[in-house]
Amino acid sequence: LWGLLTIGSAHASSVVVLGAFFFAGGIVWGPYLPLKTTLMQRLVPTERLGAVLGVQGAFLSPTMPVGAAVGGQLLSVWSAPTILLAVGLSCVCGAALAYAVPALRRAR
Numbered sequence: 001l002w003g004l005l006t007i008g009s010a011h012a013s014s015v016v017v018l019g020a021f022f023f024a025g026g027i028v029w030g031p032y033l034p035l036k037t038t039l040m041q042r043l044v045p046t047e048r049l050g051a052v053l054g055v056q057g058a059f060l061s062p063t064m065p066v067g068a069a070v071g072g073q074l075l076s077v078w079s080a081p082t083i084l085l086a087v088g089l090s091c092v093c094g095a096a097l098a099y100a101v102p103a104l105r106r107a108r
Contacts, residue, residue, distance in 0.1 A: 002028050005088075005092050009025070
């Protein structure tokens with residue numbers, strides 16, 4: 001849903017419509033962290049949970065500044081709607097790949 005809303009925001013015709021897309025995106029994204037944390041706690045063996053969460057944090061922590069830097073550089077080449085469209089499409093394609101490839105769904 002996040003990817004679809006991002007794609008929709010790329011086609012927003014006004015600030016009000018864009019705000020509505022971002023508001024809906026916030027509602028969709030809101031439950032992500034609690035659900036992800038709950039799933040991690042349930043799926044990862046207790047003795048490995050600290051290590052798994054540590055590795056995850058090490059990989060995820062730099063992604064926001066790196067994403068902002070890449071997005072800023074892309075703005076010199078592409079328009080903001082084009083970047084939003086590309087980001088939304090990558091989210092949708094990633095989700096489709098995760099559901100389409102059974103081996104990825106079974107991987108632990």
